Amino acid sequence: MALVTGWLSALLGPFLVLRRFSLLADGVSHVALAGLALGVALGVSPEWPGVFLAAFGSLAVDELRRQGYFSDAALGLLMATGLSLGLLFLHLGGRAGVDLQAFLFGHVLASGWRELWLVAGGLVLFLGFLLLFYKELFFVAFDEEAASLGIPVRLVSGILSALAGVVLVLAIRVVGALLAGALTIIPVLLSLPSSKSFGHLLLLSPLASTLMMVLGLGVSFLLDLPPGPSVVLAGMALLGLRHMVGR
Amino acid sequence: MPGEVVCFEDVSFRYHRAPVLESISFTVMEGEFLGLVGPNGAGKTTLLRLLLGRLRPDEGEVRLFGEPVYAFRSWERVGYVPQRTVPFERRFPASLLEVVLSGRAARRGLGRRFRREDLEAGERCLELVGLSGMERRLIGHLSPGQQQRALLARALVGEPDLLVLDEPVVALDALSQHTFWEVLRRLRRERTLTVILVSHDLGVVAEEVTSVACLNRRLVCYGSPELLKEGRVLEAVYGVPVHLLHHRH
Numbered sequence: 001m002a003l004v005t006g007w008l009s010a011l012l013g014p015f016l017v018l019r020r021f022s023l024l025a026d027g028v029s030h031v032a033l034a035g036l037a038l039g040v041a042l043g044v045s046p047e048w049p050g051v052f053l054a055a056f057g058s059l060a061v062d063e064l065r066r067q068g069y070f071s072d073a074a075l076g077l078l079m080a081t082g083l084s085l086g087l088l089f090l091h092l093g094g095r096a097g098v099d100l101q102a103f104l105f106g107h108v109l110a111s112g113w114r115e116l117w118l119v120a121g122g123l124v125l126f127l128g129f130l131l132l133f134y135k136e137l138f139f140v141a142f143d144e145e146a147a148s149l150g151i152p153v154r155l156v157s158g159i160l161s162a163l164a165g166v167v168l169v170l171a172i173r174v175v176g177a178l179l180a181g182a183l184t185i186i187p188v189l190l191s192l193p194s195s196k197s198f199g200h201l202l203l204l205s206p207l208a209s210t211l212m213m214v215l216g217l218g219v220s221f222l223l224d225l226p227p228g229p230s231v232v233l234a235g236m237a238l239l240g241l242r243h244m245v246g247r
Numbered sequence: 248m249p250g251e252v253v254c255f256e257d258v259s260f261r262y263h264r265a266p267v268l269e270s271i272s273f274t275v276m277e278g279e280f281l282g283l284v285g286p287n288g289a290g291k292t293t294l295l296r297l298l299l300g301r302l303r304p305d306e307g308e309v310r311l312f313g314e315p316v317y318a319f320r321s322w323e324r325v326g327y328v329p330q331r332t333v334p335f336e337r338r339f340p341a342s343l344l345e346v347v348l349s350g351r352a353a354r355r356g357l358g359r360r361f362r363r364e365d366l367e368a369g370e371r372c373l374e375l376v377g378l379s380g381m382e383r384r385l386i387g388h389l390s391p392g393q394q395q396r397a398l399l400a401r402a403l404v405g406e407p408d409l410l411v412l413d414e415p416v417v418a419l420d421a422l423s424q425h426t427f428w429e430v431l432r433r434l435r436r437e438r439t440l441t442v443i444l445v446s447h448d449l450g451v452v453a454e455e456v457t458s459v460a461c462l463n464r465r466l467v468c469y470g471s472p473e474l475l476k477e478g479r480v481l482e483a484v485y486g487v488p489v490h491l492l493h494h495r496h
Contacts, residue, residue, distance in 0.1 A: 150322035150353025
C-alpha cells in the first residue's frame with residue numbers, strides 16, 4: 001500500500017512542483033487532516049470527509065490563486081486552520097490521544113485490505129485521468145496563460161485539484177499530514193536531473209518514490225523507527241547522495 | 248474576397264471604473280498584418296485580452312471570424328505568442344517537441360491523443376522557424392531567441408488563421424530579432440495568415456505591417472503604416488515629439 005501511495009504522490013508531484021505549488025500539498029494535507037478527524041469524531045469512515053475537505057481545500061486554493069489572492073500568507077493560514085480544526089475534532093470526539101499520532105505521522109502498518117483497495121482505486125482513477133488528459137495537463141503545467149486559449153483550464157485544473165485531495169488523503173495514512181507533501185516533492189526533485197522530457201519525468205518519479213519507500217520502510221523495520229519520518233528522511237538522504245554524485 | 252477576421256465595434260473597457268479603452272472600432276480583414284502601437288498604459292494588452300476572450304468589454308462587441316468572442320469556440324483558429332520577458336526555467340523538463348506539440352492540443356480535441364499527423368505538423372513548424380533537429384533539447388536549454396521561435400512554432404502548429412503576437416521580440420538581441428522577423432516574413436509568403444502584432448519598435452512596425460492601429464486609450468488613428476512616418480500622428484499618440492528611425496531586421 002505504501003508503494004502504490006508513493007506512486008500516486010509521485011505522479012501528482014510534477015504538476016505541483018513545476019507550477020511552484022509545492023507547499024500546496026502541505027496546505028491541503030492539513031485540511032485533509034481536519035476532514036479525517038471529523039470522520040473519526042462522527043464515528044464514520046474518515047476517508048470520505050477527508051477526501052471531501054481536501055478536494056474542497058485544493059479547489060479553493062486554486063481559485064484563490066486564479067483570482068490573484070494566492071500568497072504564502074494564505075497558504076500558511078490554510079495549514080494552521082486545517083491543523084487546528086483537526087485537533088479540535090479529535091478532542092471533541094474523545095480520540096485525541098489515540099489518533100493524533102497516526103494522523104500526524106502516518107500509520108501505514110495498520111493498513112488492511114480495505115485501505116489497499118482504496119489506494120488501488122485511487123491509482124486507477126488518477127492514471128485514467130492522466131492518460132486521458134495528458135496533453136492538456138502538460139500544457140497547463142507549462143504555460144497556463146497560453147493553454148487557456150482553447151483548453152478548458154479551469155475544468156482540467158479543477159479535476160487535478162480534486163484528485164490531489166484524494167492522493168493527499170491516501171498519503172496521510174502512510175507518512176501523516178505533516179509529511180504528506182514530501183511524498184509529492186522528493187521523488188520529483190530526485191528525478192529532475194535525469195529527465196529528458198516531461199513524459200520522462202512522469203516515468204522516473206514513481207521509480208524514485210519506490211526507492212525512497214523501500215529504503216525508508218526497510219530502515220524503519222530494521223531499527224524499529226516510525227515509518228513515516230523514516231521514508232521522508234530516506235528520500236532526503238537519496239537527494240543528498242544524488243547531489244554529491246551529480247557534482 | 249477577404250473576410251472579416253477581427254472586429255471591434257465601439258468597445259469600451261474599464262478596470263475598477265478607471266477607463267482603459269474608449270470607443271474602439273476597427274476591423275481586421277483576412278490576410279492583413281496589423282501593427283498595434285502606443286505608449287505604456289495605452290490599453291494594448293487589454294485590447295489583446297478582449298480579443299482573446301479573457302476580458303469582456305463594458306460596452307460594445309468584439310467579434311472573431313464573425314462570431315462574438317464570448318460565443319467563439321474555434322480557438323484552434325487562433326495562434327498566440329504571449330509576451331515573455333524572462334526565459335523559461337532552465338530545469339523545466341519539457342522537450343522542444345513537447346512544447347511545440349502542446350499548441351496542437353486545441354485542434355486535436357479534449358481527451359484525444361496526438362496522432363502521427365500532429366507529430367509531423369510539429370516537425371514542419373520546427374523546420375519553419377529554423378529549429379529542426381533540436382526536438383529533444385530541453386526548452387530551458389535554448390537561448391532566449393530560440394525559445395521565442397519555439398513559442399512561435401507552438402502558435403503555428405495548430406494551423407491558425409489568425410496569429411496574435413504580443414511584443415514577440417522584447418528582451419531579444421539584434422540577431423535574434425532579425426531571425427524572428429525573417430521567419431515571420433517567410434511565413435507570410437507561404438501562408439495566408441492574418442497577423443496582429445503589438446510592438447514598441449515603431450521603425451520595424453512601419454516597414455513590416457500592412458496596416459497600423461495607434462492606441463492611447465482611444466484609437467488615435469488606423470490605416471497605412473505610412474501614418475507612422477507623420478510626426479504629428481506620433482505626437483498625438485505618445486504626447487511628445489517622436490522621430491522615427493526607419494530600420495528593418
